[in-house]
Amino acid sequence: MSNLEQMYVDNNYFRFQHFDSKQGKRLAAVAYLSVIVNQQTLNKQFVRKINEDILAQENPTAESILVSLRSLGIVTEIDEMGMVADMISDAGIVIFIEGLTVCYGIGIPGYETRAVDQPSSEINVRGPREGFTEDLKVNMGLVYRRMKTTKLKSKIFVLGRESQTKVMVVYLDDQVDASVLREVEERIESVKLNIVVDSAQIEEWIQDSPYSPFPQIMNTERPDRVVTALNLGKVIIFTDGSPNALIAPSTFTDFLHPSEDLYEKFYFANFLRLLRMLTLLISLCGPSLYIALTTFHLEMIPTPLMLTFLSTKAGIPFPTFLEALIMEVAFEILREASIRLPRTVGQSVSIVGALIIGEAAVQSGIISRPMVIVVAMTGIASFTIPSFNTAITLRLLRFPLIFIAAWTGVLGLALGMFAIVLHLCSLRSFGKLYLPTFNSHRWKDVTEHYLLLPIKHRRQSKNDTSYASMEGQVREHEDH
Numbered sequence: 001m002s003n004l005e006q007m008y009v010d011n012n013y014f015r016f017q018h019f020d021s022k023q024g025k026r027l028a029a030v031a032y033l034s035v036i037v038n039q040q041t042l043n044k045q046f047v048r049k050i051n052e053d054i055l056a057q058e059n060p061t062a063e064s065i066l067v068s069l070r071s072l073g074i075v076t077e078i079d080e081m082g083m084v085a086d087m088i089s090d091a092g093i094v095i096f097i098e099g100l101t102v103c104y105g106i107g108i109p110g111y112e113t114r115a116v117d118q119p120s121s122e123i124n125v126r127g128p129r130e131g132f133t134e135d136l137k138v139n140m141g142l143v144y145r146r147m148k149t150t151k152l153k154s155k156i157f158v159l160g161r162e163s164q165t166k167v168m169v170v171y172l173d174d175q176v177d178a179s180v181l182r183e184v185e186e187r188i189e190s191v192k193l194n195i196v197v198d199s200a201q202i203e204e205w206i207q208d209s210p211y212s213p214f215p216q217i218m219n220t221e222r223p224d225r226v227v228t229a230l231n232l233g234k235v236i237i238f239t240d241g242s243p244n245a246l247i248a249p250s251t252f253t254d255f256l257h258p259s260e261d262l263y264e265k266f267y268f269a270n271f272l273r274l275l276r277m278l279t280l281l282i283s284l285c286g287p288s289l290y291i292a293l294t295t296f297h298l299e300m301i302p303t304p305l306m307l308t309f310l311s312t313k314a315g316i317p318f319p320t321f322l323e324a325l326i327m328e329v330a331f332e333i334l335r336e337a338s339i340r341l342p343r344t345v346g347q348s349v350s351i352v353g354a355l356i357i358g359e360a361a362v363q364s365g366i367i368s369r370p371m372v373i374v375v376a377m378t379g380i381a382s383f384t385i386p387s388f389n390t391a392i393t394l395r396l397l398r399f400p401l402i403f404i405a406a407w408t409g410v411l412g413l414a415l416g417m418f419a420i421v422l423h424l425c426s427l428r429s430f431g432k433l434y435l436p437t438f439n440s441h442r443w444k445d446v447t448e449h450y451l452l453l454p455i456k457h458r459r460q461s462k463n464d465t466s467y468a469s470m471e472g473q474v475r476e477h478e479d480h
Contacts, residue, residue: 001016001029001031001096003081004031004081004084004085007081007085011033013033013034013035014031014032014033014034014088015031015032015033015034016029016030016031017029017030017032017042017047018030019047019050019051019054019065020054021054021055021059021060022055022058026098027054027060027062027065027097027098028050028054028065028095028096028097028098029095029096030042030046030047030093030094030095030096031084031088031093031094031095031096032088032092032093032094033088033089033091035111036091036109036110036111037091037092037093037108037109037110038108038109038110039110040110041108041110042093042108045072046069046072046093046106046108049068049071049072050065050068050069053065053068054068062097062098062099062100065097066097066100066104069095069104069106072106073106074106075104075105075106076104076105076106077102077103077104078094078102078103078104078105079101079102079103083105084103084105086164087105087107089164090107090164091107091108091109091110091111092105092106092107092108092109093105093106093107093108113133113134113135113138114133114134114135114243115133116130116131116133116138116142117130117131117133118130118131119131119132119221119222119243121221121388122220122221122222122225122258122259122386124258124259124260124263125260126260126263126264127224127259127260127262127263128222128223128224130142130222130223131221131222131223131243132221132222132223132243132244132245133243134240134241134242134243135240136166136168136238136239136240136241139223139238139243139245140154140168140170140238142223143170143223143226143227143230143236145223146223146224146227147172147227147230147231149172151172151173151174151175152170152171152172152173152230153170153171153172153173154168154169154170154171155168155169155185156168156169157169157185157188157189159188159191159193159196159202160193160194160195160196161193161194162194162195163194163195163196163197165195165196165197165239165240165241166239166240167188167196167202167237167238167239167240168237168238168239168240169181169184169185169188169235169236169237170226170230170235170236170237170238171230171234171235171236172230172231172233174463175230175231175232175233175461175462175463176233176234176235176462177233177462179431180233180234180235180248180249180430180431180432181235183430183431184206184235184237184248184430187205187206188202188206188237190205190206191205191206193205196239197241197242198239198241198242198244199219199237199238199239199242199244199245199246200219200242200244202237202239202246203215203217203219203246206248207429208427208428208429208430209427209428212423212427213393213396213397214252214390214393214423214424214427214434215250215255215387215389215390215393216250216427216429216434217246217247217248217249217250217429218246218247218248218250218254218255218387219244219245219246219247219389220244220245220247220259221243221244221245222259224259225247225259226245226247228259228262229247231460231461231462232459232461232462233461233462233463234247234248234249234250235247235248235249236248248429248430249429249430249431249432250429250434251429251432251433251434251435251436251449252424252427252434252435252436253436253449253450254449255385255386255387255389255390256273256276256277256280256385256386256387256390257273257276257386258386261273261452262452266452266453266454266455269452270451270452273450273451273452275384276384276385276386279381279382279384279385280381280385280394282377282378282381283378283381283382283384283385283391283394283395283398284394284397284398284401284417284420285398285401285405285413285417286374286377286378286381286398287324287328287374287375287378287398287402288324288398288401288402288404288405288406288413288416289405289410289413290320290324290370290371290374291320291321291324291402291405291406292405292406292409292410292412292413293410294309294313294320295319295320295321295405295406295409296409296410297409297410300410308370309368309370312368312369312370313368315365316365316366316367316368317365317366318366318367319406320371320406321402321403321405321406323367323368323371324371324374324375324402325399325402326361326366326367327358327361327367327371327372327375328375328378328398328399328402330357331375331376331379332395334357335379358372358376378398382394382395397420400416401413401416401417404416421435425437436449436450
């Protein structure tokens with residue numbers, strides 16, 4: 001106890017609760033941090049129960065105290081001071097008993113947790129409304145509620161030298177790829193951070209290409225999406241204190257399809273998927289294509305439309321490239337301001353501010369009307385991308401494409417897009433292709449990355465029997 005007091009010196013929340021016999025002899029003591037332990041449970045159950053058992057005996061022994069303790073819950077035997085500090089810091093109590101060279105720990109967390117609510121970043125019109133919280137046990141309970149099978153396995157890692165954050169790897173034993181699971185575990189064990197606060201830190205550390213702007217590990221707050229990914233043989237990474245679960249491996253198309261697609265009619269879901277592909281291109285190269293056409297390739301624009309562009313351009317003191325740059329920067333500033341402001345004020349700032357600034361710029365003769373329309377359509381198109389990380393990447397790549405189009409026209413824009421596609425083809429996510437490519441022997445498997453098949457023809461799991469014959473043909477072809 002003296003050593004423990006030295007470890008927690010100048011800590012106002014560290015407490016000792018003593019247990020004495022009828023003769024006043026000290027028999028045991030409980031050490032805990034009052035700020036994270038449920039003190040009501042501690043006093044009403046543990047302290048009262050042990051005191052009653054001690055006072056009921058004439059000569060209480062260490063063995064009798066231990067029997068009383070074990071009747072209250074799952075007891076962990078601890079024989080090192082470092083493990084004592086870990087138990088206390090992990091919302092537990094540690095009981096020292098006179099005459100024993102070991103102590104015993106029981107977890108009774110009492111810190112406040114957020115209630116299960118709808119995730120704010122992944123809002124669906126149809127489907128479950130529950131989202132993950134910052135509590136690891138609550139999140140695992142949401143998964144077990146939807147997947148009642150003994151094949152659901154989990155492994156716990158402790159990361160962060162100071163934070164000692166619990167990280168849990170979850171997978172289905174009969175569906176997971178053993179090589180992927182092994183790679184995930186090895187990369188998690190290689191994480192060397194002093195403090196782990198959120199899953200984003202782990203995501204950046206373990207991804208294949210940390211210098212790529214594209215996200216390579218999906219993060220989600222939706223339990224239904226996690227259960228679907230588990231059924232497809234993927235590995236889930238939970239971080240205690242973070243509501244975002246990581247899904248590995250992930251493909252580029254995973255970031256374009258929300259979980260809501262699975263709850264709609266397949267033809268409507270496919271229409272929306274194709275629409276998102278179109279808005280992805282608009283968000284990425286809309287302004288740069290407009291700059292290239294109006295600066296270098298006026299002959300490619302129909303004559304009536306070209307005359308309209310030229311008439312609106314008359315009197316504008318800036319070149320088209322500078323117009324686009326000004327409007328894009330202004331739009332990004334408004335978007336960032338709307339996120340940081342309170343929700344009730346932020347929406348009005350983003351919408352009204354864009355309208356007022358755009359109209360004022362046109363009236364003052366600084367920006368042409370077609371440029372305002374192009375930038376507005378580009379910004380709206382970026383909001384259709386379900387993944388926030390992917391939308392940020394498209395916004396980031398839009399600026400170098402604008403510079404390239406202003407210097408070299410459509411040819412430079414085509415080369416820039418070709419370089420982006422080549423980069424996507426070179427990426428891997430835990431050894432798997434990041435951009436799914438079509439194969440004549442596995443066309444159905446790859447098609448599901450882009451289009452949603454009817455539910456009767458949809459793959460139900462990674463080891464679906466309907467795919468067995470096709471995979472056998474693939475293996476036979478590879479052997480040849």
